[in-house]
Amino acid sequence: xALPLGKSKRILQCLKSKICVVGLGKNSFWSGWFHHGCPSSxxxxxxxxxxxxxxxxxxxTQFATRRFESTKAEKHVxxxxxxxxxxxxxxxxxxxxxxSEMRFIPESPMERAHCYRVLDDNGQPNMSNFxxxxxxxxxxMYATMLTLQVMDTIFYEAQRQGxxxxxxxxxxxxxxxxxxxxxxxxxxxxxxxxxxxxVLLWRGFTLQEFANQCFGNKADYGKGRQMPIHYGSxxxxxxxxxxxxxxxxxQAVGAAYSLKMDGKDACTVTYFGDGGSSTGDFxxxxxxxxxxxAPVIFICRNNGWAISTPVSDQFRSDGVVVRGRGYGVRSIRxxxxxxxxxxxxxxxxxxxxxxxxxxxxxxALTYRAGHHSTSDDSSKYRPVSEIELWRxxxxxxxxxxxxxxxxxxxxxxxxxxxxxxxxxxxLDAIQVAERVEKPPIxxxxxxxxxxxxxxxCEQEKLLRETIRRYPQDxxxxxxxx
Amino acid sequence: MLGIVSRKVLGQSLGRIRPAxxxxxxxxxxxxxxxxxxxxxxxxDEEMSADPKVFLMGEEVGEYQGAYKISKxxxxxxxxxxxxxxxxxxxxxxxxxxxxxxxxxxxxVEFMTFNFSMQAIDHIINSAAKSNYMSAGQISVPIVxxxxxxxxxxxGAQHSQCYxxxxxxxxxxxxxxxxxxxDARGLLKAxxxxxxxxxxxxxxxxxxxxxxxSAEVLDSSxxxxxxxxxxxxxxxxxxITAFSKMVxxxxxxxxxxxxxxxxxxxxxxxxxxxLDTPTINxxxxxxxxLVTVEEGFPQHGVGAEICMAVxxxxxxxxxxxxxxxxxxxxxxxxxxxxxxxxxxxxxxxxRAAKRxxxxxxxxxxxx
Numbered sequence: 001x002a003l004p005l006g007k008s009k010r011i012l013q014c015l016k017s018k019i020c021v022v023g024l025g026k027n028s029f030w031s032g033w034f035h036h037g038c039p040s041s042x043x044x045x046x047x048x049x050x051x052x053x054x055x056x057x058x059x060x061t062q063f064a065t066r067r068f069e070s071t072k073a074e075k076h077v078x079x080x081x082x083x084x085x086x087x088x089x090x091x092x093x094x095x096x097x098x099x100s101e102m103r104f105i106p107e108s109p110m111e112r113a114h115c116y117r118v119l120d121d122n123g124q125p126n127m128s129n130f131x132x133x134x135x136x137x138x139x140x141m142y143a144t145m146l147t148l149q150v151m152d153t154i155f156y157e158a159q160r161q162g163x164x165x166x167x168x169x170x171x172x173x174x175x176x177x178x179x180x181x182x183x184x185x186x187x188x189x190x191x192x193x194x195x196x197x198x199v200l201l202w203r204g205f206t207l208q209e210f211a212n213q214c215f216g217n218k219a220d221y222g223k224g225r226q227m228p229i230h231y232g233s234x235x236x237x238x239x240x241x242x243x244x245x246x247x248x249x250x251q252a253v254g255a256a257y258s259l260k261m262d263g264k265d266a267c268t269v270t271y272f273g274d275g276g277s278s279t280g281d282f283x284x285x286x287x288x289x290x291x292x293x294a295p296v297i298f299i300c301r302n303n304g305w306a307i308s309t310p311v312s313d314q315f316r317s318d319g320v321v322v323r324g325r326g327y328g329v330r331s332i333r334x335x336x337x338x339x340x341x342x343x344x345x346x347x348x349x350x351x352x353x354x355x356x357x358x359x360x361x362x363x364a365l366t367y368r369a370g371h372h373s374t375s376d377d378s379s380k381y382r383p384v385s386e387i388e389l390w391r392x393x394x395x396x397x398x399x400x401x402x403x404x405x406x407x408x409x410x411x412x413x414x415x416x417x418x419x420x421x422x423x424x425x426x427l428d429a430i431q432v433a434e435r436v437e438k439p440p441i442x443x444x445x446x447x448x449x450x451x452x453x454x455x456x457c458e459q460e461k462l463l464r465e466t467i468r469r470y471p472q473d474x475x476x477x478x479x480x481x
Numbered sequence: 482m483l484g485i486v487s488r489k490v491l492g493q494s495l496g497r498i499r500p501a502x503x504x505x506x507x508x509x510x511x512x513x514x515x516x517x518x519x520x521x522x523x524x525x526d527e528e529m530s531a532d533p534k535v536f537l538m539g540e541e542v543g544e545y546q547g548a549y550k551i552s553k554x555x556x557x558x559x560x561x562x563x564x565x566x567x568x569x570x571x572x573x574x575x576x577x578x579x580x581x582x583x584x585x586x587x588x589x590v591e592f593m594t595f596n597f598s599m600q601a602i603d604h605i606i607n608s609a610a611k612s613n614y615m616s617a618g619q620i621s622v623p624i625v626x627x628x629x630x631x632x633x634x635x636x637g638a639q640h641s642q643c644y645x646x647x648x649x650x651x652x653x654x655x656x657x658x659x660x661x662x663x664d665a666r667g668l669l670k671a672x673x674x675x676x677x678x679x680x681x682x683x684x685x686x687x688x689x690x691x692x693x694x695s696a697e698v699l700d701s702s703x704x705x706x707x708x709x710x711x712x713x714x715x716x717x718x719x720x721i722t723a724f725s726k727m728v729x730x731x732x733x734x735x736x737x738x739x740x741x742x743x744x745x746x747x748x749x750x751x752x753x754x755x756l757d758t759p760t761i762n763x764x765x766x767x768x769x770x771l772v773t774v775e776e777g778f779p780q781h782g783v784g785a786e787i788c789m790a791v792x793x794x795x796x797x798x799x800x801x802x803x804x805x806x807x808x809x810x811x812x813x814x815x816x817x818x819x820x821x822x823x824x825x826x827x828x829x830x831x832r833a834a835k836r837x838x839x840x841x842x843x844x845x846x847x848x
Contacts, residue, residue, distance in 0.1 A: 189584065223617035232616050239583060240616040244607050250573050251608065254580025254588075261562060261586070268580075284573020291568065292577075447618045448652050450676040453708070453755045 112318045115365055116345060117335035121394070123402025130344040131183075135409045140202075141182050141339055142404050143418055145174035145397045148198045150422045151207060152370070155214060158430055159228075159374045164214045168229045170195045172337070172369030175396035176301055178202050179342035180269070180364075184350060187266035189259070190238045191252040193245070194229055195301060196271045203236040207425050211433035223447070224439040246276040249298065250285040253359070256294035260357055267295040267353040269346075275306025277320045289359035290328040297349045298329075298361045301336065303368035308381040321363035329359050336364030337396035340403070367394065438477060441467075513699065518688040520662035521551045521627075524669040525589065527701040529559055532587065535673055538565040538574055539591030539628075548593050549629065549688055575601035575626075579608045582624040582678075589673060592628035595644045595682065609678040610653030625672045630658070630682035631725060631776045632824050638812035643777030645724065648680045649753040649786070655707055656753040658682040660728040662692040664751055667705030675707060682753070684725045710757035712764070716746035719770040719834045722761060722787055724750040727774045727825065734830035743838055753783060758790045765791050769800040770837040776824050779807035804833040 080088040080095060088095040118130045133141070152169040159167040170177055177198025181190075190199055197210065209221070213231050216224035221233055222240065232240025242248065252270035259266050276282060277300055289296050300320040304311055317323060324331025330352065334345045342364060349360040367390040371378045378387065404410040441463065445456040467474050515523075529535045536559075541548045543556040543566040556564040567574040571592065578588040592598045598605065605626060612620045631643040648656045655677050659665040665683070672679040697703060713728060714735055723731040728749045735745040746764050750757065765771050771791055773784030784805040791803060809823040 191580070221617060221619065222615065225615050225617055230615070232619055234619045240612070240620060242608065242612075242615070244603060247576055247604060247608050248580075250576025250604075251580030251583060254577035254582070254586075255584035256580075257577070258581045258584040258586045268584075280570070280572050281576055284568070284570040284576065287568060287570075288573055288577055292565075443617075447614045447616075449655070450613070450621065455755065455758075 107316070108318055109322070113321050113333045115333045115335050116341050117338050118340040118344065119338045119399055119403055121399065123399045123406060125340065125403070130340050131347050133182075133340065133343060135404075135407070137182060138400075138404050138407075139409055141178050141343075142397070142400050142410065144178045144198065144202050145339070145400065146418060147207075147422045148174050148177060148201055149397055150419065151197075151201075151210065151426050154423065154426045154430070155210075156370075156374065158214075163430065163434060164228050166228045166374055167214065168194055168373045169370040170198060172367050172390055172394075172396065173301055173303060174198055175339040175342055175400065176271075176299070176336045176364045176366060179339040180299060180346045183343045183346035184269060185266065186237060187264065188237065188350065189252075189255055189266070189268045191248040191255070191268060191270035192238065192241055193248060193272045193276060193301075194241050194243075195273070197229065197231060199271075200231055200233065200236055200238050203238065205231065205233060205236055205238075207422075207429040208432065209233075211426075211429040212436065215430075215433040215436070216438065217433055217436040218439050219433075219436055220439070223443045225443075225447075246272050246279040246281040248272070249276070249279075249281050250288065252296050252298075253285045253289045253292065253294050256289070256296035256353075256359075257292055260293070260295055265354060267297060267350055269297045269299060271299045271301060273306060274300065274302040274304065274311050274314055274320060275309065276300075277323070278306075278314055286323070286327040286329050286359065286361065293357040294359055295353040295357055296359045297346065297353055298359060299346070300361065300363045301366060302363050303336075303366045305368050305372070305378070305382070307372045307376060308378070310382075319363055319365070321361065324361035329361050331361035331363065333363045333365065336366030337394060337399060339396060339400045366396075369395075513694050513696075514691040515662040515694040515699075516689055516691050517659070517662050517665045517683070518549070518551060520665035520692075520694070521669055521683070521688075522553055522555075523699075524666045524673075525552065525555060526558070528670055528673040529555065529563060531701070532673075533563075534585065535587045535589065536563040536565065536581075537589045537591065538567050538578055540567055540569060540593055542566060542591050547591070549685060551683075551688070552591070571597050571600035572604060575604040576608065578624055579604055579612075579622060582609070582622045583612070583620050587623045587625075587673060589625045589627060592626060594633075594640055594685070595628050595630040596640055596642055598626065598628070598644065605648075605654075605678070605680075606651055610651050612653075613677070614653060621676050622678045623676045625669075625675075625679045625681055627669070627672075627681035627683060629685040629688075631684055632808070632813060632820070633685040635815060635817060635820065636813075637815045641813035643682075643775065643808070644680075645682055645753045645775065646777055646782045646786075648682075649756075649783060650781075651754075654678055654680055654754060656680045656682065657707065657751065658684075658724040658753055659751065660687070660725055660749050662694050663698045664705065664711075664749070666694075666698055667703055668707070668751060670704045671707050674704065679707075682725065687726055687729075690729075705751070708752045708755040708757055710751055710760045711749045712746060712760070713749045714745070714747040716744040716768065718744045718746075718768055719772060719837050720746045720748060720761070720764040720768045721772045721774060721830065721834060722748045722750055722784075723774040724753065724783070725776070727776060730825065730827050731774055731830055734827050734834065737827070737831050738834055741835070741840070743834060743840075745834055750783075756786065756790065758787075758794065761787060762791060762794045765795050766798045769798055770834075771799070772804040772806065772830065772833045772837055774806045774825055774830055776808050779805065779810055782807050801837045801839065804837050806830055806833050 080090055082088055082097055086097050089098050118125050120126050148170060152171055155167045156169055158164050173195060177196050181199040181202035186203060212219040213222055214228040230241040232238060248270050249272055252268040256268040302320055306314055321331045321333040332345055335341050345362055349362055352358060353360050369387060369391045401410060445452055445460045448456060537552055537555060542552045543564045546553040575590060578590040581588050609622045609624055612622050632641040645656065645658060648654055655675060657668045657672055657679060659668045669681060672681050714732060721731045731747045735747050738745050746768055748761060748764060773787045775783045784807055788803040788805055806825045806829050811823060813823055814820055
């Protein structure tokens with residue numbers, strides 16, 4: 001009954017070649033099993049088990065064919081036993097040990113999943129095995145986080161003054177934005193929700209480019225098509241922000257699949273909030289990513305609030321991290337306000353995603369210190385004291401600052417200089433953007449399709465004709481050409 | 482009738498009895514018969530072979546060879562990386578397909594029927610259709626959504642709706658609906674090669690129908706232009722527009738009308754969006770009468786759009802009010818007699834054409 005391991009290995013090679021699984025696995029099937037063991041998840045079926053059929057059946061569906069598993073089930077096997085001699089049941093999906101004790105798995109664990117953290121509240125590292133970040137990277141991370149904070153404050157004010165119609169701040173989530181971006185490569189494709197401009201900032205999007213999009217002017221890469229904060233840039237590998245919640249999650253999986261088929265040394269990274277994790281798209285995406293073995297990193301910004309819905313009304317699970325296991329996705333909970341912890345976790349996740357072709361879920365715990373958007377006043381549904389606490393005492397930017405100052409990489413002078421420079425730059429960018437012309441009329445009709453169809457060409461002609469005849473009915477600042 | 486559509490084109494009736502030797506020559510009127518199913522399968526096969534970025538995903542497309550066997554043999558030929566069996570979540574796999582297209586692959590997403598596409602319609606409209614525009618050309622979505630659309634036989638309300646009008650109203654999408662095997666091959670190839678998202682509305686009952694097909698159509702580079710309708714039959718007295726299965730009905734109606742001395746011009750729309758209004762208008766300016774035929778619900782339907790387009794462009798040429806034939810304004814019933822009453826039949830088309838020609842006839846169906 002028990003085939004020697006060597007023989008089943010040959011059988012597997014045979015199966016692999018029949019199905020022409022190109023580029024997949026090489027030997028990761030075996031290494032995946034033995035190096036990452038996952039003994040706790042498959043307790044009775046340790047690799048030392050003499051029944052190698054168990055190894056075959058329980059492995060990831062490398063072969064994407066269910067033919068072989070079903071014949072395994074039909075094969076007559078005398079007594080399926082685990083290492084302890086307990087009997088195993090042979091159902092589709094793999095062998096399971098049975099128990100005569102009826103026990104429900106509790107709805108919540110004895111203890112919540114632990115949260116990985118490197119820097120304490122005073123910016124002091126509490127352990128030494130985190131990725132050592134160079135002074136250059138650390139200072140750049142800090143400067144970018146500070147820039148994001150200043151930029152957010154000023155743009156928010158600009159909306160209040162009526163200069164832009166809408167804005168979304170990332171106050172309190174600067175570390176998630178910037179530290180995650182710092183740990184990635186420029187080839188990793190970002191699928192953002194809408195609270196991740198820090199990723200773009202890290203990658204080199206300028207303050208002027210941000211301002212142009214918010215003002216929807218001629219220089220906007222989006223040609224004035226979208227509301228403010230819907231940034232997008234191909235050259236920064238940042239997919240245009242889309243207002244629909246969580247639709248980017250399965251899209252990231254599809255793009256990751258393309259990257260895998262191309263054999264690229266890159267992954268996709270997608271961000272979403274605690275609210276976004278309730279959508280059907282989240283479910284389908286994680287499920288598929290695991291089945292398709294797609295190199296994607298899911299970063300959940302669990303900031304406690306989905307507009308006015310607190311997490312206690314959003315889900316009853318222990319946050320989002322525990323759901324990873326529900327889909328067969330490796331996951332970790334991280335202190336989202338700790339830049340070094342974020343950096344280390346994303347760095348490790350990226351490596352696993354690309355070399356092992358697997359999705360990773362990172363739940364970054366944080367707090368949404370600002371309002372949901374300029375259309376929201378969060379003091380209406382949460383105590384101002386709570387907001388103040390997180391803003392002041394638990395600010396991720398200050399925390400990182402304490403660390404870099406303790407390394408003598410930063411000083412009070414550098415701080416005030418950077419602050420005033422950034423402030424000036426943002427104000428300038430806004431002034432410039434405000435004065436740039438709006439996009440030309442032709443842009444109403446382009447990009448609907450790859451090539452403009454005849455009906456749209458006609459409509460454009462008609463529109464121009466109408467404007468020419470009745471200029472008094474059209475705003476003077478819309479260029480006619 | 483099942484299977485062969487007879488066409489009164491010179492030489493084709495001879496084609497079926499030509500000896501094998503003749504069939505080897507490259508005459509454009511050479512006579513092969515091909516089912517719509519085989520036409521779609523061969524188009525998919527050839528496009529997947531020509532471009533490694535094309536891949537197929539959907540429920541049952543792989544191991545099961547396709548719920549309607551359209552993707553037969555493709556898993557074996559191209560492997561599980563290019564023919565993906567998906568879990569049951571239209572919203573999920575549509576989102577994944579769109580993401581793959583964002584990155585540069587060319588997915589062909591199959592919906593078991595377009596009724597199930599409603600689960601995915603947010604991704605189709607808000608992600609696929611609008612992305613190129615919203616991103617100002619930075620994100621193109623070369624994706625094809627295909628599957629059976631409209632009524633089949635005895636499948637009830639949730640499996641019988643026609644989505645041509647719904648998708649046809651959305652800018653950013655292209656919407657195609659083939660009738661014959663030539664349409665199926667040419668339009669599917671065009672759809673896969675097109676850089677914009679395309680909705681490809683097939684018809685389950687047409688899958689098994691055979692049509693004559695020329696050597697030119699069988700060539701792997703064959704492609705039909707998107708946005709051009711085909712005049713299936715020329716006529717002088719009334720223009721009848723139709724798409725998908727209704728083209729077959731309209732052609733039969735034309736035969737019946739011919740016996741009464743009414744020469745009907747049958748236009749196979751092929752493309753719902755963009756709609757070939759120039760061809761339709763040119764035809765109406767010739768015949769001065771219009772009947773539109775569709776299986777879908779009447780309100781806000783394809784026929785309503787065609788009628789308006791003709792009124793806008795060719796009002797002065799109309800000699801009679803425009804007639805619109807559509808399915809009944811009810812969810813599709815199951816019982817065979819009720820189902821028959823809920824979709825247009827050949828007699829309805831004949832009656833409408835006669836009304837447009839002022840040959841008085843009752844409005845109500847008597848079938």
